Amino acid sequence: MAFLGDVAAAGLGAAVTDTIFNPLAMITVRLQVDKDKVLYRDLRQCALRIFQEEGLLGLWLPGLVATWMRAFTQTGLRLGLYPSIKRLYQSAGLGDDNLAVKICSGATTGSLGAAIANPVDLIRVRLQGEAGLLRNGVYATGLRAGHPPRHAHTPRAFVDIFQQEGLGGLWRGVSANVARASLLSSAQLTTYDQCKQMAVHAGWLDGPKLHLASSCLSGFVAQIACMPADVVKTRVQCGQGVFRHPLHCAACILREEGPRGFYRGFAPAAARQVPVMAVQMPIVEQIRKRLFGLDYM
Known part of the structure; x- marks a missing residue:
């Protein structure tokens, strides 16, 4: 049952880092949802506007509970099952x-985690996409200004979506989510694993310094690989009937925005992904070794 320790260590490490970088995740979602740049144009302007209108908590709190749930499900499975699947x-x-084994292992764990935890990720995206400053029960800021919140809180969101859209509504965009997680996981974990392996063979010590160096490179490679699927996933999950399926969404993006549309929000996504990996993987490695007595990944 060593894989349980693997998943727990990965989930705990992900929860810590995702909490730290939740503002960048929310900025990414808002930029991706606001495709016409009505309110949010780029990373700096989006962050500044949210901070001015909603304060520091407005940047940090939206979707945080769902982010924690996602850490212990999707990310925990994606990272934690990698050694066992390999x-x-x-x-x-x-x-x-x-290299082929590493790519297949990362793609498998990413797909599995995303498929199982899609409802959690969908709710996180919706809560962050619609967030804003509430006044008298309606949003005064954000993309849904003038409208009341669609969900009272995170647990209620599961009930609301099930009642309004059925069980399938909770798995809206699952194919895009699986594609994104598969690309992210295979690129990130393969790069991380391969870098460590090559460095150890070159005489590096398998420890925190090596974990940090490998993590930084893996985060950048992973975000480049998964960004198009990430944009499609976010648009489908927030669209609620606008797109028939992910391929329809991808076709609309290509037609209306061109290839660059698939990389809308790349700056905050990369600004989150690289430091997240730089912090997350060394923490996960130390939790594995010191708390659960497991070897490094």
Whole structure:
């Protein structure tokens, strides 16, 4: 049952880092949802406007509970199951810790985590996309200014979406979410694992310094790989009937915004992803070793 310790360590490390960087996640969502740049144009202007209108808590709190839930489900499974899945593929004869095994392992854990935890991620995106300053029960700022909140709080959001959209509503955008997580996980974990492996062979000590260096590179590579799917996922999850399916959404983005539309919000996404990985993976590695007595990944 060592994989339970793997998942718990990954979830705990993700919860810590996702809390720290939740403002950047929310800015990314708002930029992706506001495709016409009505309120938010870029990272700096978006962050400044939210801070001026809603304060520091307005940047930090929206979607935070859902972010914690996502850390212990989607991210916990994505990172935590990687060593076990890699050993499984190795025993099945796919190779001895080669690049193909790493890519397949990362893609598998990313897909599995995203498919299982899609409702949590959907609620996080919706809460962050519609967030704003409340006055007299309606939003005074944000993309839904003049409207009341669609959900009273995070647990209620699950009930509301189920009642209004059915069970399928909770898995809206799951294919785009799975595609994003598969690309993210395979790129990130393969880069991280490969960098560590090459550095150790070159004489580096497998420890925090190596984990930090590998993490920074893996975060940047991962965000480049998954960004188009990330934009599609966010638009579909927030669209509520605007798009028939992710491919329809992708076609609309390409037609209306061109290829650059798939990288809308890349700056805050990368500004979050790289430091998140730089903080998250070393923390996960230390939790694995010191709290659960596991080897480094």
